[in-house]
Amino acid sequence: MKSALYLYNTLTRKKELFEPLSPPFAGMYVCGPTVYSETHLGHARPAVTFDTLYRYLMHLGYSVRYVRNITDVGHLENEEDDTGEDKISRKARQENLEPMEVVQKYMNSYHRTMERLNTLPPSIEPRATGHILEQQQMTERILEKGYAYEVNGSVYFDVEKYAREHHYGILSGRVLEEMRANSRALEGQDEKRGPFDFALWKKASPGHIMKWPSPWSEGFPGWHLECSVMSTRYLGETFDIHGGGMDLIFPHHECEIAQSTVSQGHPPVRYWVHNNMVTINGQKMARSLGNFITLDELFTGSHKLLVQAYSPMTIRFFMLQAQYRSTLDFSNEALLAASLGMQKLMNAERTLANLVPSETSSVDVSGMEKGCYDAMNDDLNTPVALAHLFDAVRIINLVSDGKERLTADDITALQRLFSTFVHDIFGLKAEESAGNEKLAGVLTLLLDMRQEAKARKEWEVSDRIRNRLSELGITVKDRKDGYDWEIST
RNA sequence: GGUCGGUUGGCCGAGUGGUUAGGCAUCGGUCUGCAAAACCGGGUACGGCGGUUCGAAUCCGCCACCGACCUCCA
Structure with a gap:
């Protein structure tokens, strides 16, 4: 039951049983960010999606090597008009920083944000600039095989030639002839023989800062090359899972397939897994569209579209409420709902810890675990798994409230369910409370005194305490046999 | 223009032929000194038109609208 995981493979357009090449090992490569500006909500989608997959694979017992790269060179700002400027170089010029300062700054910020989202660090996080030599070697290999050509110190992949012998478009469903017929005029740019050829190596223009010597020129590697090189280096010539955002299917992942197929004689990846986009007002959230909200802004509420701050765990829960291949639409209403829903889930877990066991159970808790596994095995259907967890919440x-009973064994089973799914797999954790032990002590003292006031029916006193605390963001919940309190985040 | 995907109740979002998805919001009730929390119950749905079927949100056709990609994007 546990191990029959089905994943939707973009390559075959079907859900397929996941069977790694060499169990119990599983390899997963995910395209990471180009580190030239702040991390935004869109970045959280693949991060949470593949973190959840990583966690689930480990839970199923696989030894997973999870590789997620950092693109710190080679991502051109605008290839089409041939300004040919690297995103990071450009940012460095704008901010008057060394390119590696830009990289470090935004990489640090990315890591901080990922940590707050409680995503596990990948097993290896390679950087493109650390693999320049291998990228040159792969370029050479492709040249030797005759699928690339050099022009003025730059090397391009010969898509036309590749497409005559292989299926260029196998992943994206694109047909070269149709692309030719429908593409916009690409004139005057170029050194390229064919309009769809892409750079393996780019000669640096004068003044370009990030460049390395090579057999062809002082220059830098093309964007698609780094992922082929680093995935092969750390996961082998054939590996299990390659993940990333759907917007990378073409051209990025299509080009990776072409490069590796030529270089090693066979395709590199067995399961291509792609997450869908986060949208805002129905449109993709992207840096280039200028409609993005950074995660820091979400965490602090400092963006004009936000009516309040949303915690990292709210963001994570928000992502999990949708299946990863669906678009997920941003709105304050949706985030607020996620925030409240998550609090309900987390509160139930605390309640669970204090349940008093009975001799017999009056409800059946056996179905929920299976429901969660079935949902996860069905291409990571996290919203359905959450629905099962909310069944458990109701029972708890x-x-x-004393309306149903559970045995100690059943309570333990529920605790295991929460521990496994809420924490281990979904990566949700209690928010860092705004309080601390001293505050807890003060609150206990104060609320004990309020209980005593209530016992004396001094409602003015008890209400005053409750209302003042409420103003401070501390909610008091009276119970039959005492009280509970909660600090809102 | 091409390729692919989508259109589910006030909001988000599951669901591929018949049975309550779930969360949030809303209404009524229980509990409570009053609230809050919790629980119980209710209402609101499957873009439009046609077809297949005993039966369709789910299959087929046409139409409308929206989005992604078509070498910047997670």
Whole structure:
């Protein structure tokens, strides 16, 4: 039951049983960010999606090597008009920094943000600039095989030639002839023989800062090359899972397939997994569209579209409420709902810890675990798994209210369910409370005194305490046999 | 223009032939000194038109609208 995981493979357009090449090992490569500006909500989607997949694979017992790269060179700002400027070089010029300062700054910021989202660090996080030599070697190999050509110190992949012998478009469903017929005029740019050829190596223009010597010129590697090189280097010539955003299917992943197929004689990846986009007002959220909200802005509420701050775990829960291949639309209403829903889930877990066991159970808790596994095995259907967890929430609250009963064994089973799915797999954790032990002590003192006031029916005193605390963001919940309190984040 | 995907109740979002998805919001009730929390119950749905079927949100056709990609993007 546990191990029958089905994943949607973009390559075959079907859900396929996941069977790694060499169990118990599983390899996964995911395209990471180009580190030239702040991390935004869109970046959280693949991060959370593949973190969840990583966690689930480990839970199923696989030894997973999870590789996620950092693109720190070679991502051109605008290839089409041939300004040919590297995103990072450009930012460095704008901010008057060394390119590596730009890289470091935004990489640090990315890591901080990922940590707050409680995504596990990848097993290896390689950087393009650390693999210049291998990228040159792969370029050479492709040249030797005759699928690339050099012009003025730059080397391009010969898509036309490749497409005569291989299926260029196998991943994206694109047909070269149709692309030719429908592409916009690409004139005057170029050194390229064919309009769809892409750079393996780019000669640096005068003044370009990030460049390395090579057999062809002082220059830098093309964007698509780094992922082929680093995935092969750390996962082998054939590996299990390659992940990334759907917007990378073409050309990026299509080009990776072409490069590796030529270089090693066979395709590199067995399961291509792609997450869908986060949208805002129905449109993709992207840096280039200028409609993005950074994760820091979400965490602090400092963006004009935000009516309040949303915690990292709210963002994570928000992502999990949708299946990863669906678009997910941003709105304050949706995030607020996620925030409240998550609090309900987390509160139930605390309630669970205090349940008093009975001799017999009056409800059946056996189906929920299976429901969660079935949902996860069905291409990571996290929203359905969450629905099962909310079934458990209802039961926990009923038992807490004394309306149903659970045995100690069943309570333990529920605790295991929460521990496994909420924490281990979904990566949700209790928010860092705004309080600390001293605050907790003060609150206990104050609320004990309020209980005593209530016992004396001094409602003015008890209400005053409750209202003042409420103003401070501390909610008091009276119970039959005491009280509970909660600090809103 | 081409390729692919989508259109589910106030909002988000599951669901591929018949059975309550779930969360949030809303209404009524229970509990409570009053609230809050929790629980119970209710209402609101499958873009339009046609077809297949005993039966369709789910299959087929046509139409409308939206989005992604078509070498900047997670």
